[in-house]
Amino acid sequence: MPDPSRLPIMQGMRESDLTALIELVDRVSAELDAALKQVHRTPMRTADAPTKHATSTRADAVQRAEAALVRLREGAKDERRRAADEGRKAAEWERNAVLAVRAKDDDLARNALVNRADHVRRQGQAEREADRLDRELEALQELLAFAREASRDPR
Numbered sequence: 001m002p003d004p005s006r007l008p009i010m011q012g013m014r015e016s017d018l019t020a021l022i023e024l025v026d027r028v029s030a031e032l033d034a035a036l037k038q039v040h041r042t043p044m045r046t047a048d049a050p051t052k053h054a055t056s057t058r059a060d061a062v063q064r065a066e067a068a069l070v071r072l073r074e075g076a077k078d079e080r081r082r083a084a085d086e087g088r089k090a091a092e093w094e095r096n097a098v099l100a101v102r103a104k105d106d107d108l109a110r111n112a113l114v115n116r117a118d119h120v121r122r123q124g125q126a127e128r129e130a131d132r133l134d135r136e137l138e139a140l141q142e143l144l145a146f147a148r149e150a151s152r153d154p155r
Contacts, residue, residue, distance in 0.1 A: 065144045072137045079130035086123035090116050 093116035100109035 062144065062147045065140065065147050069137070069140050069144055072133055072140060076130050076133035076137060079126050079133060083123050083126035083130060086119045086126055090119035090123060093119060 093112050097109045097112035097116060100106075100112055
C-alpha cells in the first residue's frame, strides 16, 4: 500500500482515517464544481453532490474520486480548447491590424490591436486555468491511487 504521508495531498492524514479521506474527496469535488462553473459547465447533479453526514464506504469514496477525476479532465480539456480559440482570435485581430495599417486607417488598426490584446489576455487566463486544473488532476490521481489501494485493504 502506498505511504499516504508521501503524497502531497495527503499530508497529515492517517491511513485508517476514512472520514478524513472522504472529507478530502468532498472538498476536491466542491472545488472542481466551482472551477467548472467558471468555465460555464453544468455543475454536478444534486444526486452526485457529497453530503456532510453521508456514511460512505471506501468504495463510495473511490467512486466519487473517479467521477471528480472525469470532471476535472473535462474542465482542463475545455480550458485548453478555450485557450486555443482565443489564440486564433488574437491572430485574426493581428491580421486585421496589419490590413488596417496597409489601408492607412490608424483608428481601425488601433481598435484591432486592442481587440487582439483582449484575446491574448483571455488566452493567458485560460492557459493558467488549464495548468491549475492539470495540477489538481495530478493531485487527485495520487489521491485516487491511494483510495483504490485503501478500498482493497480490509482494515
